[in-house]
Amino acid sequence: MKLDHKSRLYGMISMTFMAAALLVSSGASAQGNFDGVELSIEPVAGNVHMVQRPGGGGNIGVQIGPDGVLLVDSLFEPLADKLVAAVRQVSEEDIRFLINTHIHIDHVGGNRSLAERGVLIFAHDNTRVRFFEEMSRFPRAGGTFVPQQPEAARPLITFNDTMSFHLNGEEVRAFLAPPAHTDGDVFVYFSESDVLHLGDVYRTTSYPIIDVYNGGTLQGTIAALDLAIEIAGPDTKIIPGHGLDVVKRDALVAFRDMIVDIQGKVLAMIRDGKKLEEVMAAQPTSAYDAQWTNDPGWGPDDFLPVVYYQLGGSGRLLDR
Ligand SMILES: [Zn+2]
Secondary structure (H helix, E strand, O other): OHHHHHHHHHHHHHHHHHHHHHHHHHHHHHOOOOOOOOOEEEEEEOOEEEEEOHHHOOEEEEEOOOOOEEEEOOOOHHHHHHHHHHHHOOOOOOEEEEEOOOOOHHHHOOHHHHHHOOOEEEEEHHHHHHOOOOEEEEOHHHHEEEEOOOHHHOOOEEEOOEEEEEEOOEEEEEEEOOOOOOOOOEEEEEOOOOEEEOHHHOEOOEOOOOOHHHOOOHHHHHHHHHHHHHHOOOOOEEEOOEOOOOEOHHHHHHHHHHHHHHHHHHHHHHHOOOOHHHHHHOOOOOOOHHHHEOOOOOOHHHHHHHHHHHOOOOOOHHHO
């Protein structure tokens, strides 16, 4: 009996490794082909600019001034030279500091290249820990594995709550948000420029991507948005992690309210004993799908199971 159990277990483990190996290769190709990608740099407010990818695939915060350049996130590694070239369009000063908002490869991929240029990298403690995992996990397609970043990409300086840079005539405050997209989500607020970078907790293109493999939660997503809404004034410019539009506080309120509405609908169905399939068939997101399904990898079929299981629906997300 014991042997049977063991051999079944080994079978499962080797299957898992095979699946992981397959996913590594698909994950690597999922990073995309970067040939011909042209980055642009746009003014946001005050000292702050934003480097954008076509289609809104990741927004890099860029604070410039006589004290040097501070970046928020570093895109994918193959884009690092283009990122630096985009920054050079608005500043000749040294790029001195980089804050990673979270672990995902499209936000930390340029770290090594920037570190080699002498840039000091900062992140939350929880984000640095993720650099030590054998492979990095990505929330789409049921938790795709991608190769881990090299040692040289790791943040050199970490913090456990909040830290401030006093740079270019303003305080730049980086602080941990509730566990929303991941458990290392950092918001960055530029006090005089009145700009707030929210990383991937907020994107204009899709439902919130709650990466449960890296500590993201539904309750944390709502709490993090509440926090951003509390910090932002009516004229604060908000940089989303993805999406081409800089938004204001009212857009965050609408986004939060949408999530709370869907949460309420799903919770009511769970209390009625509905299975995930029944919840999905009822299409509780239908009123929002046209606006929030513009990111090909994250539609209601991806978002609803996370909401369902985070609210205690039967079954476990990792088993699906
Ligand atoms: Zn992300």
